[in-house]
Amino acid sequence: MIAELGHFALVLAFVVALLQAVLPLVGVHRGHLALQRMARTMAPVQFLCLLLSFLGLTWAFIHNDFTLDYVSRQSNTQLPIQYKISAVWGGHEGSLLLWVTVLSAWGAAVALFGRGLPREMIARVLAIMGMVNVAMMAFVLMTSNPFRRLLPDFPMNGADLNPLLQDPGLIVHPPLLYMGYVGFTVPFAFAMAGLLGGRLDSAWARWSRPWTVAAWSFLSLGIALGSWWAYYELGWGGWWFWDPVENASFMPWLAGTALVHSLAVSEKRGVFKAWTVMLAILAFALSLLGTFLVRSGVLTSVHAFAADPARGLFVLGILFVVIGSSLLLFALRAGHLNSESRYQWISREGFLLANNLLLITATTVVFLGTLFPLVADALKLGKISVGPPYFNTLFTPLALVLLAFLGIGPLTRWKRHDLREQVPPFLKIAVASLVLGVGLPLVFASGLKPLPTLTLVLCLWVFLNMLNDIRVKAGTAKQGFAAGLRRLSASYWGMQLAHTGLLVTVVGIALTTAYSTERDVRLSPGSRVEIQGYGFEWAGVRSYAGPNFSSEQGEVRIYRGDTVLETLYPEKRRYNVRGQVMTEAAIDPGLFRDIYVAMGEPLEGNAWAVRVYVKPFIRWTWLGALIMVLGGMFAISDRRYRMGARASRAIPAGEKA
Structure with missing residues (x-):
């Protein structure tokens, strides 16, 4: 009933x-x-x-x-x-x-x-x-x-x-991911409503912006939770594997990031209107495309839910109708989307446009890498595999250039800017970034590696420029520096937090990729191996029964010298109904490193194959995402985006909803 x-x-x-x-x-x-x-x-x-x-x-x-x-x-x-x-x-x-x-x-x-x-x-x-x-x-x-x-x-x-x-992560991951994924329908609806009504002004951008930031924040948190789940549940200790279905959520995140920045320009300066509408359509289209990829059966992934082509064709039909009609409406009304002001390339508008172009280029790279194998297969060109080498080779340079612009763009003025006046502080910050970026790996790591060192230098360059910008803006207050800090708007702090979170994530990705250690070892009771200054001693295996599985649970003691730091309990679980065997990794987490142990297969002599990782800064990958989400919350809390109050002052009472 x-x-x-x-x-x-x-x-x-x-x-x-x-x-x-x-x-x-x-x-x-x-x-x-x-x-x-x-x-x-x-x-x-x-x-x-x-x-x-x-x-x-x-x-x-x-x-x-x-x-x-x-x-x-x-x-x-x-x-x-x-x-x-x-x-x-x-x-x-x-x-x-x-x-x-x-x-x-x-x-x-x-x-x-x-x-x-x-x-x-x-x-x-x-x-x-x-x-x-x-x-x-x-x-x-x-x-x-x-x-x-x-x-x-x-x-x-x-x-x-x-x-x-x-797994507990899968209890909260899909709802949060969907809140962001589906949330891009709201800015899309605002863009289409603006086109229908002929009202795409600064007020329209202001109304759309908090909803876009909210959807972007939910999507950021959902992607981070999915990455964290894959890290500890799948047993291979990876933070990101360029999985096609993960890419399906990453593409609207990239387009949504561009949309957030473009809306800021449209709100402040009344420019980029057509571009902003196109980004709203693109972010929504990529969300629908992700729905098609996950539910059509064309992708093989642990995240894919369906393998029914008829269902996929239905979603594909929705995608063509919705996006085709929105693009038609855009084409009919695009001629009326004139800019309200002018700007020069060396200005905040110019740098934000460069930011958008880089983000959309990165989106295109991910799009082609994800869809090209499907297109090639459909055209009978053979099975083509596109993996991490493709993505890392093309995506990484774009990310580094984006970091370089990120260090300059927020410091420039609207309309026009003379960079010559900022050359002295830029030089000081560049020197400090170079010294710290080269010095820190020499002191705390096993030596310099080109790509992570360059990434660290650029991240420090952006972060020190952000601190200098806060110092300058707060220092102009007559009541003093502390009062100046309090006068900075919530949206400004949100921007700085979101950028800081991005830097933390990028540093985590770069350092864990370059300096992680992975070893496959044979361990029998009482045996011990040394890896990166840590001792791993195998104490044995015990069996126990869970609610719907049976488990072989290992015991691994982690030593630093002769001191036991932690005891980890990796597992091999066999689920009763399906008979499927799952690896449950055991992790000793830390802010600056994780020790990760996963059981393999039993060997002769009561021994086990064990995979051991020491992963520096892996937690920063997800910590940065949390900081980005916090930045989004700060930005939404800005009183300018309290719908009723702001809009009521902007429109006659008789026209209110």
């Missing part, structure tokens, strides 16, 4: 979304105020319906309702309760239901927090978001219905959740 109610709520949400997509636009066209206001009512109603549907599916998982085909394939009576809940989005159908639920949540948030926006603008934005959800809910209902029954014959026990997904 609960499943039927969930299905009914899904169908009702589809009807509400259809009305939300049509009636507000009719109201705008005819000047009918009541129809326009309906958008703000229907968006929360759609969310409530989808939330009820999602809770209905969750109830079915918790209560082992194996009469539902989806539950029977993704769960089992032995599955712990927390994984029964995460199994709701562990497969194709449930993940799509999560997708549309998250999109409706964004729509409800726009309706709630966009009260000060012009009535016609909010009506158009919510109508466009309704159109997208109509298409995606049609996909769910027609090809991927999670409420399909298996009656009268159904299994007494389910097939179980993929053991790779039975």
